[in-house]
Structures are given as structure tokens and as C-alpha cells.
Amino acid sequence: MAEKSGIVFIGSKMPMDYVLAVITRLSASDAKEVILKARGQAIATAVDVAEITRRRFLKDLTASRIAIGTEEMPAREGENRTRMVSTIEITLTRK
Amino acid sequence: MAEKSGIVFIGSKMPMDYVLAVITRLSASDAKEVILKARGQAIATAVDVAEITRRRFLKDLTASRIAIGTEEMPAREGENRTRMVSTIEITLTRK
Numbered sequence A, B: 001m002a003e004k005s006g007i008v009f010i011g012s013k014m015p016m017d018y019v020l021a022v023i024t025r026l027s028a029s030d031a032k033e034v035i036l037k038a039r040g041q042a043i044a045t046a047v048d049v050a051e052i053t054r055r056r057f058l059k060d061l062t063a064s065r066i067a068i069g070t071e072e073m074p075a076r077e078g079e080n081r082t083r084m085v086s087t088i089e090i091t092l093t094r095k
Helices: A015-028 A042-057 B015-028 B042-057
Strands: A007-009 A033-039 A061-073 A083-094 B007-009 B033-039 B061-073 B083-094
Touching (some): A007 A015, A015 A042, A061 B061, B033 B042
Antiparallel strands (some): A033 A083, A061 A083, B033 B083, B061 B083
16 A cells, blocks of 8 residues: 555555555654655546545645656557556645 | 636546647637646546647647645435535646
8 A cells, every 4th residue: 555655656445545544654754745646547546535634634734746647558468559547646745 | 528718627528529629729729728627537537638638739738737626516316415526727838
């Protein structure tokens, strides 16, 4: 659910799973910042996670930086070309 | 598909439908800017639209501002409380 320093990768679980990861991350250490990374349909979940965390739990949190991009993914089995997939990075910072 | 001045509302159609709306909007007038608005699952489509337009068609386009938020939606039939839904606004600007 949560890997590397300060990065939470958003996948296909429920938003609350990731919200807990973000809160844990920001509480356990003296980290001031967490970056949510997602691609494809999980982009909508990433925005949910940022909004739920900020509105319900850590009111001093802001989305200090939001970046979108595109990644090339290897072809799936039975396909013969790579796919382009959209990505988002949301940096959440404590005031 | 496209309403009001410079705003394109992203719904459940294919990304290319909205890409065309953005290109039309930016070509027909001397508009330098289009704002994509989406909520819920359509947030992922909005990011696709921004990325496809920028990478394939209008290379001088940048996502100059990205804002996320939450909107309260009226309760659906059979439900008795309002729902919170995440939103995104992506401002695309020509250089």
C-alpha cells in the first residue's frame, strides 16, 4: 500500500485504505509531505484520497502541487503495441 | 459537450470527443485558454483529454493550473443523505 519515502501509490483498493496510509505516514515520522501517485482510472481515487484526508482528518493539509503526465506501458498479452496511460502526482503538505 | 465560455465539462463519453471540443474551442476563437471540469470517475478522463490534446495535437499547450475539490451532490433516489464527490479543474493555456 505504501512504499518508498513519502510516496503512496494509489491502486484499485478503496480510498480509505490509502487515506489511512497517508495519515500513518504523516503521523509516524516528522514528515511534512506525502506524494500520491496514480495512473489510469486510479487517478480519480487519488483525488478522492487527497480530498478525504484533507477534509475529514488533517485539516492543515494542502495539495501544494498537482502534476499530470503520460507514461508508456508495455503491451498487454495479445496486443502488439505499447499503451499510453495518464498519470497524476499530488503532493500533500502539512502547514 | 462544450458549454459556456472556455469551459468544457467532461462526462462519460470517449476522451476524443472532448479533445475535439477543446481543439475547436481554441481554434475557432482567439481564446488562449480552456478549462476542463470533471467530477467522480470522469476525473481520469479529464486528465486523458488534457494529455492527448497536449501531446498529439497542440504541442504549445500547457496545464497551467490544476485544482482539486469536493462538491456536495443531492441524494440519489432511495438514499437519504447527500454524497460528496471529488472534482478537478484543469486549465489549458496556449503559450
